[in-house]
Amino acid sequence: MRKNFYLGLALSLVLILLGANLVMAQEVDLSFMHFQTGESQDADDVAFHMMFEQFKEENPEVDLDTELLDIDSYYMKIKTLAAANELPDIFPIRSSMINTFLDNGLIIDWSQELGEDGWGEGFIDGAFTDFRQDGGIYGIPWSMGATSLIYYNQEIFNEVGIEEFPREWGDFITAIEKLKEAGYTPIALGNKGKWVANSCILSALADRYTGTEWFHNILEREGAAFTDPEFVAALGALEELAAVGAFNPDMNSIDANQQKSLYYNKDAAMFIEGHWAINSIMEQAPEDIIENTMIDIIPAVPEGKGEQRATSSGSGMGYQINPELEGAEREAAVKFVKTVTGEEYSTHLIERNGTPVFKTSDYDESKISRLKNDYMGIANNVKFTPVYDLHLQPSLIEVMNTGMQELLIQVTSPEELAERIQNEYESLE
Numbered sequence: 001m002r003k004n005f006y007l008g009l010a011l012s013l014v015l016i017l018l019g020a021n022l023v024m025a026q027e028v029d030l031s032f033m034h035f036q037t038g039e040s041q042d043a044d045d046v047a048f049h050m051m052f053e054q055f056k057e058e059n060p061e062v063d064l065d066t067e068l069l070d071i072d073s074y075y076m077k078i079k080t081l082a083a084a085n086e087l088p089d090i091f092p093i094r095s096s097m098i099n100t101f102l103d104n105g106l107i108i109d110w111s112q113e114l115g116e117d118g119w120g121e122g123f124i125d126g127a128f129t130d131f132r133q134d135g136g137i138y139g140i141p142w143s144m145g146a147t148s149l150i151y152y153n154q155e156i157f158n159e160v161g162i163e164e165f166p167r168e169w170g171d172f173i174t175a176i177e178k179l180k181e182a183g184y185t186p187i188a189l190g191n192k193g194k195w196v197a198n199s200c201i202l203s204a205l206a207d208r209y210t211g212t213e214w215f216h217n218i219l220e221r222e223g224a225a226f227t228d229p230e231f232v233a234a235l236g237a238l239e240e241l242a243a244v245g246a247f248n249p250d251m252n253s254i255d256a257n258q259q260k261s262l263y264y265n266k267d268a269a270m271f272i273e274g275h276w277a278i279n280s281i282m283e284q285a286p287e288d289i290i291e292n293t294m295i296d297i298i299p300a301v302p303e304g305k306g307e308q309r310a311t312s313s314g315s316g317m318g319y320q321i322n323p324e325l326e327g328a329e330r331e332a333a334v335k336f337v338k339t340v341t342g343e344e345y346s347t348h349l350i351e352r353n354g355t356p357v358f359k360t361s362d363y364d365e366s367k368i369s370r371l372k373n374d375y376m377g378i379a380n381n382v383k384f385t386p387v388y389d390l391h392l393q394p395s396l397i398e399v400m401n402t403g404m405q406e407l408l409i410q411v412t413s414p415e416e417l418a419e420r421i422q423n424e425y426e427s428l429e
Contacts, residue, residue, distance in 0.1 A: 028062045031090070034092055126144075173241075184268060188247075
């Protein structure tokens with residue numbers, strides 16, 4: 001009798017263990033939509049694909065049905081899918097999308113997951129600033145850094161008699177005029193996707209005029225308006241750049257990759273983009289371009305209310321998962337996000353001149369480029385200010401971005417555009 005009892009107990013334990021193994025090994029199907037192309041040499045993209053492949057190798061039971069789009073098409077489609085409540089299981093979002101997605105129950109608060117296993121403690125201070133809302137955290141970022149940097153060719157500057165990068169706006173305009181007279185496009189601009197002019201130019205330029213407190217008052221609806229003289233002056237400065245011929249005529253017809261090509265070919269003396277462009281330069285530019293490329297920020301403006309040695313910065317984009325995921329599917333989705341944002345990912349990122357948000361110290365310093373070190377010297381000595389399209393509502397950004405395309409070809413005025421932006425802002429109250 002006792003023998004049968006123990007035999008039955010042993011069989012029960014075996015069945016329990018087999019059941020547990022079956023649960024652990026059960027196949028999981030997840031849909032994943034993103035924009036990090038394998039052809040890009042940007043640090044974020046390279047590090048992502050390394051960890052993406054590692055995740056697939058280490059988790060063969062997880063089938064990732066992946067859809068890859070270019071970044072502009074991605075954001076159009078993710079909004080369409082959200083409206084139809086047909087979001088993929090894993091997807092990145094801009095911080096400016098949080099309000100809409102949260103109001104419709106389409107994203108999760110990561111606070112609980114970040115509190116488990118010390119995961120959240122691995123991120124640097126300020127990593128979640130762009131994703132905090134109503135006491136929750138609604139995105140897991142994968143990189144963070146300045147979005148407005150001027151990359152310029154020192155050899156070309158020397159050729160036309162510009163001895164050092166201008167520190168004042170008037171000197172900057174003079175430098176642009178010299179470059180244009182010498183036959184160069186002063187600043188390559190690829191604003192087809194509309195975001196470059198906003199994320200990489202206006203956010204930093206406007207803060208020079210308005211000060212950061214003005215923007216916080218806009219966000220909190222505490223009396224500031226887009227028709228305030230200081231913001232109109234910022235739009236006026238952007239218009240001035242267009243009026244003096246700073247940009248290539250086809251600026252609204254080419255994208256950010258094409259703007260860099262103009263620079264690499266020495267057709268343009270400068271381009272304005274974020275920290276992510278460092279890796280593109282190191283991987284794609286001819287050697288003489290790499291050697292002669294220097295980095296600075298937008299010069300000080302006259303009578304500005306903001307910090308003049310400042311530049312816009314943020315994480316801005318972060319991963320989300322579908323709130324409908326449960327059990328093994330949710331666990332696998334969280335594991336995937338940890339894989340493509342954590343310490344190993346960050347080591348790959350920093351060794352490719354990226355700027356991670358997860359703490360990492362075990363990396364090969366010999367792989368860090370001179371340009372990356374130059375950037376760190378700037379980042380350690382400037383104030384970081386908000387990026388407009390990471391905080392303002394999407395419909396407001398669309399009005400602003402479309403209007404800036406018109407401003408750049410001088411078919412609208414700063415005053416008219418400010419009024420349009422303000423009208424949209426008021427309609428959202």
